[in-house]
Amino acid sequence: MISATRNWLRRNRTTFAVGAGVLTVGYVATQYVLGRISDARERMSSDRIARENLRRRFEQNQEDCTFTVLALLPTATDNILAELETERITFELQQQKAAKLARNGEAPHPSEMGSTPPSVTDDDGRSMVSLQSESGIHASQMGIPSATSTGESPQDGGQQAQKARKSKLQLWNDLKISAITRAFTLIYTLALLTLLTRIQLNLLGRRSYLSSVVSLATGGINESTITLENNDDDNVDQAYGNDFETNRRYLTFSWWLLHRGWKEAMYKVEAAVKEVFGSLSPRDDIDMEKFSILTLEVRKKVEGATEADRRECRWLQFLLPPRDQEDFVLKESGMTTEPSAVSSPAPSISSSGITPLRRLLDETSDLIDSPPFTDVLTKLLDAGFSTLVDQKVAQQVFKLPPTSDITDASTSRITEILDVKPVKLPIVLALLTRQAHNIGNGVPNEYLQSMEQVRDLEAFAAVVYSSNWESEITPLNVDGTNTADVEIETAGFKTDSDAGQESIIDLGSASTFENAWGKAVDKSSVT
Template sequence: MITATRRWVRRNRANFAIGAGVLGAGYLAGQYVLGKLSEARQRMSDERIAKENLRRRFEQNQEDCTFTVLAILPTATENILDAIPVEQVLEELQKQKAERLARSVGPSEIASSAPPSVADTAEDDAKSSSYQSEGYVHASQMEGGGGGESSTGSVEGVAAPGERKSTKSKAQLWNEMKISSITRAFTLLYTLSLLTLLTRVQLNLLGRRNYLASVVSLAAPPPANQESTINLENHDDDNFEHAYGNDFETNRKYLSFSWWLLHRGCLDLMDKVRVAVKEIFGHLNPREEITIERLSELTLEVRKKVEGATEEERRTCKWLTYLIPPQNEEEFVLQQSGLSSSTESTSPTTSTSLRRLIDETSDLIDSPAFTHVLTRLLDAAFSHLVDVKISQLSYKIPPVSESAARVHEIVGDVKAKVASSLAVFCRQAHSIGSGVNNEYLTAIESVRDLEAFAAVVYSSNFEFESPENVSISRPTTAAGESNRTGLAAADAEFEDAWRSALAKEDGKQ
């Protein structure tokens, strides 16, 4: 029996060897396939987690941008309101109206009446027989004797004997009121749009660095001697955040450059807007009645003067001088922000990292994508002011319902006096520059191109964030120009990413 079994095994040993080989190969192939499937599942899971982490970081970054704009916008608003004191001109007009009333009616009637508004003052001027100059008339100059003098002198709104007389005529005051109120509102719209874009660029550049540093730090295994230790603060050379320029000092100095727009850029922009407003609105009489379409056309003409009349002019319009200080003013901006002084010395690494951030920001501001997005933001802001606020408050046009089933009321050529629109311009200036519940900021952030632009800034040019690009020596002017040249060379890649982002957004609609 045993001998027969041995003979059978010897006769079939080749078959056994082949079968064992086939089974072994099948087992190895199965294990290989299972391993590849497991790796694919793990890779897909890691990619999904990474994308979710990136999306969550990006969304949080955009919320931070909104809160930052609301926090620093009142600073620019205060500077613009101080530079264009429309309320003082209105007060002069109200005093002149009170003087005219004091000559025509009794002082008791003046005291019992409410203070006039811009529209009320315009109505009173419309009833006057001429639009000529009228100076102050004190109570002592009125006819009626000493009793009228003593009683009228105490009336609120009438100039007291010791006050300085106005040197401007009523026509001059109304013209100044018209130009100043429109200029102030338009300047605040430009400032809000530019501040929104600048903040998006700054925080998304810093967010990109922070994200890249966190990814590299998670991917790099810790040293063997530090596996069981907890490092609360790391200032060593192997700190990835410092290697990628993501240190606290650099970030503070970089963000402080928004001081230029808040204190200098907005005022320079105000001068440019004032020239355009004078040229377009200068011929309008405050008592003239115009339609909302005519007001929109005049507003568009002002925008063409400021931004450019054609696509090519808008593309070549430079906004960098309003947003980023020139290189010889950078130290001054840091000193004004309280982050630098003449006695302090900045580390070479910080200077290099800060210079790279400023150069990349400048290149982004000069890019065609920035101008395109800014135009869309200004479209939304001006539309909210003219087509919504002035249309409803001055022309009494009911808002258009979003429901398609509702029958809309057909409104004819509704006209309103320019003075009534000026009153809305005055009030809306405070709403545009408000740091709480800002409707204009909400309208601006609803533009989809803004999020697409922020996504491109957040996810592009990772190759320029490699640690080997961080030099230890202090950068010279030639080094800064070389860095700017390298960033400019990636402009085509940036434009491709920008078009891809817009294509994805179009697919979501």
């Protein structure tokens, strides 16, 4: 029996060996597959956590942009209101009318001393003379007493009348130009400040995120996920410009727009307003369609009449100072009293000798000069002017119903605009005078809200936040590690390496900001 069993095992030993081998290989393969599945599951969980963390971080960054704009806007508003004193001109006109009533023995009505510009349709004799004489109508045709009948010499009376005419007409012309220029300048300043703040905070947010990634990859953080906050103050952070002093100085450069850039924008807007609205008289009637056309003409002269003209328009001079004025900005804002604080050598510069602050300013300049910046700015201005013209002026001056109350907005709105009665120009000026305060100091700020509803603004911020990684990480080597090989998790901003996902950001070595923006716009249009 034992001998038979031994012989059977000897005859089938090959079969047993093969079977044992198959079982062993199957077991090893099963364990390998289970291990890979477990690793993939852990990686997916880790990636999901990292993506959610970065997404929350990006969304918080955009909220910070909104609060920053609201905090900075009053500074520019105060400067613009002080430069364009529409209320002072209105008060002088009211004083003239009150003086005229006093000479006639009439008491001024309380409403005449309000903030609304005085009417030009009253029986003010001298005002009528001044307005009509500009149209070629003699005073005798209007029944106004001449200088001879009042006991004055013709020469003295003519000089006084001419002086009164110039004073009255000049005040009204100044009021017209000031009210329109001020409202339009505030819209341009708000749009520029919104875009500049998005660029600044998203660049700093990207650098902060990169420093946390590098710290994690080189053992600086003993965690498997990327946290929202990075409180480390090591050399890696400072090498990326993520130190507090660099960030503080970089954000200070918004001082230029708040104190200098707005004035350059105002000069450009004022020249366009004078050219477009200069021929209008305070006694003229104006309808909704004409005001919209004139507003569009002003925008064409400021921004460009065609897409090619708008691409040629350069906004950098309004947002950032020239290089020879950068140290002046830092000094005026109280950041430093040392010369050459922007480009002087520092311990935390790259091998190319460029300081982190210099790199931030250069990249900001490139973004401002890029075509996507102009495209987004145009859409922000569309939203701002639409709020002013299509909502405030249309509803409060011409009494048009809101667009949401119209069933067929494409046809009914046009019919409403064509049927609306014209109003006197001073009524429109009064509204623009009031709306200037709402644009600059409104709580809540409807104009900022309308601009932030532009989808391309968030797409622009996402491209700034998630593009140009390679230029940030390539120059650095930490503890002998090539940081260019560090894997960057771009969270909600999908890359070409995400299989099965639609690409929005290209992080390849040949990518450019314009290419990334094109993909972002394509994705936005599809959704």
